[in-house]
Amino acid sequence: MEMYVQSCGFSVDDDYRWLKVNADFQQPEIPLIMTRLILTDNRTEVRITDLIQSEAPSLVLARNDGELFLLVTGLESRERQDFRGRKIRNSVALVCQDSEENELFLRAISVAVLRGKLEGKIDSAVAFGGEYGFQVNFDQIQTLLSEDELRNINSIAAKQDYKIGKNSSELKAELADELAEYSLPLDNRILVVVTGIKKESTLMQAGVWRGLSNLLEVEGWKKPYKKRSSFDEAVKIFHQTQPEKKTINQKLNQELDILLTSSFIFLIGLLLLSVLLYQSDSPPRIEKKLLLQM
Amino acid sequence: MQELKITMLGPRGVGKTSLLTAMYEQFESTIGRTNLELSPDEESSAILQERLIELKSLLDDFEAMGGVQATEAPAGPDSLRSFKFGIGKKAQKPSLELNFCDYPGGYIAAKASLEEKQFVKELLTECTAVILTIDAPALMEDKGKWHELINRPQQMRDLFKNAYRELDSPRLVILAPVKCEKYLQDDKSKLELVQQLKKGYANLLDYFSSENLLTLVTVVVTPVQTVGSVVFSRIEFNQERPIFRFRKISHSAEYTPQDSEQPLRYLLRFMLKLHLDSRKWEFFNFLRELLGVDNYLKAAVKEFANGCKNSGEFAVLQGEKWIN
Numbered sequence: 001m002e003m004y005v006q007s008c009g010f011s012v013d014d015d016y017r018w019l020k021v022n023a024d025f026q027q028p029e030i031p032l033i034m035t036r037l038i039l040t041d042n043r044t045e046v047r048i049t050d051l052i053q054s055e056a057p058s059l060v061l062a063r064n065d066g067e068l069f070l071l072v073t074g075l076e077s078r079e080r081q082d083f084r085g086r087k088i089r090n091s092v093a094l095v096c097q098d099s100e101e102n103e104l105f106l107r108a109i110s111v112a113v114l115r116g117k118l119e120g121k122i123d124s125a126v127a128f129g130g131e132y133g134f135q136v137n138f139d140q141i142q143t144l145l146s147e148d149e150l151r152n153i154n155s156i157a158a159k160q161d162y163k164i165g166k167n168s169s170e171l172k173a174e175l176a177d178e179l180a181e182y183s184l185p186l187d188n189r190i191l192v193v194v195t196g197i198k199k200e201s202t203l204m205q206a207g208v209w210r211g212l213s214n215l216l217e218v219e220g221w222k223k224p225y226k227k228r229s230s231f232d233e234a235v236k237i238f239h240q241t242q243p244e245k246k247t248i249n250q251k252l253n254q255e256l257d258i259l260l261t262s263s264f265i266f267l268i269g270l271l272l273l274s275v276l277l278y279q280s281d282s283p284p285r286i287e288k289k290l291l292l293q294m
Numbered sequence: 295m296q297e298l299k300i301t302m303l304g305p306r307g308v309g310k311t312s313l314l315t316a317m318y319e320q321f322e323s324t325i326g327r328t329n330l331e332l333s334p335d336e337e338s339s340a341i342l343q344e345r346l347i348e349l350k351s352l353l354d355d356f357e358a359m360g361g362v363q364a365t366e367a368p369a370g371p372d373s374l375r376s377f378k379f380g381i382g383k384k385a386q387k388p389s390l391e392l393n394f395c396d397y398p399g400g401y402i403a404a405k406a407s408l409e410e411k412q413f414v415k416e417l418l419t420e421c422t423a424v425i426l427t428i429d430a431p432a433l434m435e436d437k438g439k440w441h442e443l444i445n446r447p448q449q450m451r452d453l454f455k456n457a458y459r460e461l462d463s464p465r466l467v468i469l470a471p472v473k474c475e476k477y478l479q480d481d482k483s484k485l486e487l488v489q490q491l492k493k494g495y496a497n498l499l500d501y502f503s504s505e506n507l508l509t510l511v512t513v514v515v516t517p518v519q520t521v522g523s524v525v526f527s528r529i530e531f532n533q534e535r536p537i538f539r540f541r542k543i544s545h546s547a548e549y550t551p552q553d554s555e556q557p558l559r560y561l562l563r564f565m566l567k568l569h570l571d572s573r574k575w576e577f578f579n580f581l582r583e584l585l586g587v588d589n590y591l592k593a594a595v596k597e598f599a600n601g602c603k604n605s606g607e608f609a610v611l612q613g614e615k616w617i618n
Contacts, residue, residue: 008364008400011535012306012444015400016366028407034369047373053341054368073368083537084307085359089366132405197340215340 001102003141004031006073006091007126009133010083018093021136028132031093033069038062038190040207048190051206055089056196056214059113061106063098063188070094070106074196075119080128090126092141100155107179108145108153110192114176118144158185161224164203164211167194171212171221178210185209295380296572297391298565301417303453304427305446306399309472309520312362313427313557314377314396315345316520320555321379324562324601328594333380333388342377349520350549358524358540365398371413381562383590390569392561395421402449418457422568423466423561426450430474430517431526431538433494434487440529440536441494451498464510464616466564467502468557469495471517473540475525478517478552484607491515503612512564512613516557516603522550556603563598563617566591 008016020029037045048071052058057074073091080088094109096102112118125141126134159182165171172194184191193203194212203211204225216222302310325332345362352358367374376395380388395417401410418424432444441447458465469491471477477487492499502511527541570591599618604610610617 006366006368008366010532013400013403013405015306015398015403015405016364017400030369035372047369049368049373052368053337054373055363055366081359082307082364083532083535084361084364086361086364089363091368197337197344199336215336 001094001096002031003138004029004093004095005126005136005141006093007077007080007134008082008088009130010080010128011133012083014133016089017132018091019132019134019136021138021141023138026130026136026138031069031071031095033062033064033067033095034071034093036064038064040189040205044205046190046206051190051193051195051198051202051208053196053198054091058195059110059192060190060194061110061184061192062190063184063186064190065188066098068096068098068102068106070109072109072113072118072122075122077123077126078120080123080126090122092122103184104153104155105145105150107184108150111153111176111180112145112149114172114179114194117149152180154181155183156181158183160185162207162209162226163221163224164200164208164213164216165221166216166218167196167212167214174221175210175212295387295389295391296569297393298423298568299376299393299395299417299421300423300425300561300565301395301421302397302427303414303418303424303450304399304429305402305444305449306364308399308427308429308432308445310399310425310427311345311365311396312349312520313425313470313472313518313554314394315342315349315362316518316551316554317558318342318377319346319551320558324555324558324598325381325594328597329384329590330381330594331384331386331388333382335378335380337375338377338379341375352521352524352540353542353547353549356542356545357527358521358542365396367398371397371401371410390565392565402446402453414453415456418453422463423468423564424454425468425470425557425561428469428471428491429538430471430477430487433471433490434474434477435526435529435538438490438494443536445494447495447498450495451501454498455501458507458511461507461510464512464564464568464613466512466514466561466613466616468560469513469515470557471515472520473524473526473538474517475519475522475543475552478519478607481606487517488515488607488609499611508612510613512616513611514560514617515607515609515611516553516560517607518554518557519552520554522552523547553603553608555601556608559598559602560617563595563602566595566598567617570595 003021004018005021006016006018008014017028018030019026034048037047040046048060052060054073060071062069071093075090077088077090082088121144125137129135190206191209193208196214198213198215200216203213302314304310321332348362352361374397376393379392381390381392382388397414400406401414429444432440471491477483502513523543524540525543527539530537530539570588
């Protein structure tokens, strides 16, 4: 599992940056998955950062090309401030191989974040110091969750409806409960987005499975904008493999079209023939004049 | 729709985002008096509204701390957002889009990556207008002792030198001192502010007045009091680094920004004039005149000009032709 932490130092030279963090080193690196374009359901591509207002407390869960990704942003530090007296924000990103065990772990972290239990723990693992103005206590940040918190995560098969709603404490709590009980869908996509200011259309176009944004003005979850069940999947595949069969109505319409077209062509042909025949019977006008004069 | 880009410029913590926020608050009232309409992008508007609340929160405590949060790019320069505003005739589709760019001040710091430095350089090259935000207390206090450290004037000059190397189109540069409430109390202190600004940016102003740039670059000075009721208080030190402290002018002081619409007025004057010039029909300009197609734009430029301050601490240092 790869871990990244974003924060900043006190001084003017130590602005926000991502550090890749492990037991041996802490060096500047942006998680690659955040710079990549990810294919969505409707064949568009989107960056994870396009779906969040990163300065606001945000959460993203994604599955992409054999990797699972968790991003948590906008966690305000309790005490650390920069040289202007501005509260410093921490962000954490985890990238790991797509497996049941890893998914369970990331869901557990997400649940803790949504329930407000991790902000302080992450903050206490980040301090001023180091080459870039802040340094991360790797041992401390590795043990964000207790054994209990991990044990309380179940893996019932994922719900297949896709829905979005307003980023409220009620819906965050509901989402936390769902993530604690249910697995994530197996789709290769950005699955969960909880953020501040982001348009509804942006989340829907990205096809997120669960989305919460401050810009939505609805009570509760909006009606699912997509629903897919295993039966529906089977039906979809079935239709894709069968030759197209026409209905009786379609057949009748087709035959009527042929009849009308043929009749039209026949009438045009008759008209042309009549004109030709008329022209061949009547002498030209000059000859007619001469005949009359004679 | 024509797009015109504007960028904020300055080191970390000088007040770039705060100034942008203060200008945003004045958008509606500044444009409202004309026959123009502003159509903000939904997210731009919501985010700047949030920043405005943060700016006003400076007044929550007597020792004004905090304010607008620092700008961050979640995944490098490509992930930075810009703030878009459509401008057009009322009840019609916008014909012009103003695209305000902001960036983390650390992008021009010593520890910035090559990609980050390159991003700012490209921003200056592409943007039609630049708002150079200046920390006034750093410029003024202790005879400008902290000016170089906080405002980095030489670095600003070098950035412009790189970006304007082969300039071939008009540009607007607004020098906007902020946090300058203390230095605008009377005429004497206003004069000192202007003198100190000219001294502190002598090399940059000298560069702008060089032969190649004098006819292309408009330079304007517009001091802004983004909060109005918070003044510089004192300097403290943290490991020999200065920390500038501010306080409210009184416990009950309220949010009273001053002149935060001035940079916007000059911007709109300049941008609309460019937009007008780009709509010319060459030989058929007389038709545009006859039909009065651009009358509403011309009237708007006039209205913005009427409200522009151009005396005392406000000055058009060069390039007046591009704003008339």
